[in-house]
Amino acid sequence: MLQNILEVNDRAAVENRERLAAEAVTAVNLISAPGAGKTSLLERVIPTLRAGLRSAVLEGDIATTRDAERIQRLGVPVIQLLTGGGCHLEATLVRKGLDELPLGDLDLVFIENVGNIACPAEFDLGEAAKIGVLSVAEGSDKPAKYPLLFHEVAALILNKVDLLPHTDFDLDLFERDFRGLNSAAPIFEISCRTGEGVAAFAAWLEERVRETQGVEIGPGPE
């Protein structure tokens, strides 16, 4: 049955990916441990994106709509996806979220996964890229201990770098372990508290959107 769950998920992921491609919408799947700062990152990066780039959020949670309420204040479309106990998003639930978004009027969809760095990495949602978020407060040993996620990400946010002086986080160990799993993904050192590093991540996202829409076509109309 576990095999069956994954097959059903993967079929829905393929459909989601085709649908997003047809609308030239870039979807990114944000994955982190609880409290690493996924919602804070969205609160920082969405207002930093270039004017005219139209984004929306699918907000995954086990319980409560607190994060969705935070996103709503940014003035972008947000759809709450409640897993009802489930520890990760599945592509079938994401499909329901996409049904409720005005995809034809969007460039970028953020999918905020449930706070968990084990299971979410195993489920393809149809996204263009998985983005990992690691808080320095979690410690530098996390890539080695949760290798699948760190292997899968197309970009890694190292968040809460304002706490570096107050923790034992070992940047060298972290980078060595991470690069052993993933040689390509850029690392963005960010503080969602101060805003440090957010602009570089926003530029990376804009580049992903340009790739999806094609350089010839240029950015979508306002």
Next chain:
Amino acid sequence: MLQNILEVNDRAAVENRERLAAEAVTAVNLISAPGAGKTSLLERVIPTLRAGLRSAVLEGDIATTRDAERIQRLGVPVIQLLTGGGCHLEATLVRKGLDELPLGDLDLVFIENVGNIACPAEFDLGEAAKIGVLSVAEGSDKPAKYPLLFHEVAALILNKVDLLPHTDFDLDLFERDFRGLNSAAPIFEISCRTGEGVAAFAAWLEERVRETQGVEIGPGPE
């Protein structure tokens, strides 16, 4: 099949609990998000326990033996439980760990779960108590967002309180949300970095061991 997994787990949990009771051993199941400080807590509390209290650790991880190596330095028995990708410990794997421990010579077994606050709360391992660990860096909204764990715990460690001045953690909001889910469990405010608060948690553990062994019998022989 999910039902079947839970039934197999629960049968093994009952057996584990009976076996631990027969040997008058107290087992506690430590659950937290990745990097909240479960291993650091063990490094602090094990040397703080009263002389003669004999403890051991079952160390659950998805990958690597790094935490088990840290525990080994404390000079207590430690058995590594690798889930091979699985995001939580199950009672059948804990049973294998108990097989390798000298239970007749022990008072207290710490079971360090995989870093995850969703799934581990759903699996009874046969422990006497679940203990939650929350780092203040994760934010005060976690009880509301992951209610099952916070409802289930017999004690809650609020860890990394040395970071309180550097974060937006709202102690009042946290306590209100937590008490809405759990009116009985004590909260231990701890810094594993400084050692603050560890003695009170050690005393609580010693009291649990005394309860298991019976006041009349007294502490186990050295």
